[in-house]
Amino acid sequence: MTGSDRPPGPEVPEVPESTISELQALYREAAQAEPDAMLDRNILDVARADLRGVDEARARRQPPWWRGWLPAASALAIALVGLSLTWRVMDQQERDLRQEMQAAEAVRAPSLEGAGSAAPTQVTADAPLLRDAAPVAELGRRAESTAIKEAPPGLPKPAAAPAPMAPAVADEALQTSGRAEKEDLRQRRDASAAAAAAASPARQAGKLEAGGLGSASSSETAADSFARPSASPAAKSVAGSVVLPPPDAATPEAWLKQIRELRAAGRSAEAAQSLARFRARYPDSTLPDDLLKLK
Amino acid sequence: MLAWRDGEASAFEVIYARHRSRLFRYLLHQCGRREQADEMFQEIWMSVIRARSAYEVTAKFTTWLYRIAHNRLIDGFRARGRLAEFEVDAADDEGDPPDYPAPASGQPERLLERAQLAGRLLAAIEALPGPQREAFLLATEGGLTVEEIGNATGTGFETAKSRLRYAYARLRGELGDLQ
Numbered sequence: 245m246t247g248s249d250r251p252p253g254p255e256v257p258e259v260p261e262s263t264i265s266e267l268q269a270l271y272r273e274a275a276q277a278e279p280d281a282m283l284d285r286n287i288l289d290v291a292r293a294d295l296r297g298v299d300e301a302r303a304r305r306q307p308p309w310w311r312g313w314l315p316a317a318s319a320l321a322i323a324l325v326g327l328s329l330t331w332r333v334m335d336q337q338e339r340d341l342r343q344e345m346q347a348a349e350a351v352r353a354p355s356l357e358g359a360g361s362a363a364p365t366q367v368t369a370d371a372p373l374l375r376d377a378a379p380v381a382e383l384g385r386r387a388e389s390t391a392i393k394e395a396p397p398g399l400p401k402p403a404a405a406p407a408p409m410a411p412a413v414a415d416e417a418l419q420t421s422g423r424a425e426k427e428d429l430r431q432r433r434d435a436s437a438a439a440a441a442a443a444s445p446a447r448q449a450g451k452l453e454a455g456g457l458g459s460a461s462s463s464e465t466a467a468d469s470f471a472r473p474s475a476s477p478a479a480k481s482v483a484g485s486v487v488l489p490p491p492d493a494a495t496p497e498a499w500l501k502q503i504r505e506l507r508a509a510g511r512s513a514e515a516a517q518s519l520a521r522f523r524a525r526y527p528d529s530t531l532p533d534d535l536l537k538l539k
Numbered sequence: 540m541l542a543w544r545d546g547e548a549s550a551f552e553v554i555y556a557r558h559r560s561r562l563f564r565y566l567l568h569q570c571g572r573r574e575q576a577d578e579m580f581q582e583i584w585m586s587v588i589r590a591r592s593a594y595e596v597t598a599k600f601t602t603w604l605y606r607i608a609h610n611r612l613i614d615g616f617r618a619r620g621r622l623a624e625f626e627v628d629a630a631d632d633e634g635d636p637p638d639y640p641a642p643a644s645g646q647p648e649r650l651l652e653r654a655q656l657a658g659r660l661l662a663a664i665e666a667l668p669g670p671q672r673e674a675f676l677l678a679t680e681g682g683l684t685v686e687e688i689g690n691a692t693g694t695g696f697e698t699a700k701s702r703l704r705y706a707y708a709r710l711r712g713e714l715g716d717l718q
Contacts, residue, residue: 259707267660267710268679274657275680277573279563279580284555287584291551294588295543524597525693528586528607531593 496526503535512538540603544594555584558604561680565605568664568676569612579615583608598690605681605691609673616669656714663713671706678703 493499499522506515519538523529543550562583567576586607597603664672670692677683677691689699 259704259711263711264707267707267714270653270657270660270714271664271679273653274661275564275568277564277567278560280577283577283581284559287581287588288552288555290585291543291555291588292548294591295546295548295551523595524690525606526610527597527603528590528610530589 496522496529499525500532500535503538507535507538540591540594540600541596544591551588554600558601561682562604562608565608565676565680566612568661568680569669569673570615571665575615579608579611583611586611599687601681601683602687602691605677605683606693609692612673660710660714663710666713667706667709671702671709674699674702675706675710 493502499518503515503518503522506512506518516538519531519535523531540550540554543554563576563580566579566583567573570576570579583604587604590607598606664675667675673692674688677688678685681687681691683691685700685703686696688694688703689696692699694702
């Protein structure tokens, strides 16, 4: 008997193994029919064409070789454009600053009578230095103008102060603002440390509480899952209202309909199981798109 | 099948060469007419080709193939109004177990030509009820176990076993001079 280890039922006639073997041997001698060669050729051609179609579709989907370089080339182009723009903006700012300084010097020149001709010379000599420290010079100029405004009327105008002094003032201003920032940062750090220290016991307590809540919520979830059907009578009525045909309906269409109904009733697990049985029963069937997700 | 699904063209040729003759004979002895067998044979292999991309290993390939064949046969019988042959369960069909005589060994009548005996066997197979014939062919041609026959035909183990036993018993009865 082929593959059967179980004892036969009492109602089934017993046939000796030797007879079964003899029957099978005789059958193999008798049954020699083969499919036509034409049939073989057709089937093999279709199978090859099917694979060729897949290969062609794959080839159609494959992008050209240069597509792979596209992201890198784009990134490079963006970087180049960015660098170029940055450089131009910086260059422009520098030029503007220089022009402003020259204009300021030109305005200041008449009022520098008697201050000697050293200052302009010094400014010229410091020009490269100033260019390198353009923002610093800007700060210096601001400090200078402040000094001019605040200077007592009796004193000679600080505008007469030599231009090279501006970087020094700017440095001081920077240092002052740096100190202020550091101080501010330190205060913030202290404040946050204090807040963290204050919050840590609370957090631990909170964690414990959260753990308690978590377990409570998980137990609640479990309880919920049991209680849910009774808690939502509407859902219950929807699930109950679906009249299901007997499992594994007779026709594929009815079966698929049944699976859809199960899914619509929220019984996804059962729907998936039914679908698996369907696929085993009709292995060559093409599943509708809406049921593919259930797989 | 997996190799073919993954794009290896030669894998199908191997599968086809391995199963073509047996599947064809299974169909031929089930329908009894060569044209119908040809048609179904082609349709079944087309189904296999169509199912390639979605193929998953859920059973032995032979079981899977004969499941498709069984479904196709049922469709064919339904279309030709012969479905009743497959809807009758073997046990219901048979009633009491037949009391076939045991082969009479050692009789001088066993001089029958083996070829004639083989011819009678084929006739006896065709005379079997559809489910029993199918069980016999699945076991003999497909090489399926009882469990696999149950899976391929969508019946349980016991039903498949019962059908197979009845088939052997009937064939032995028809060929009383066997052995």
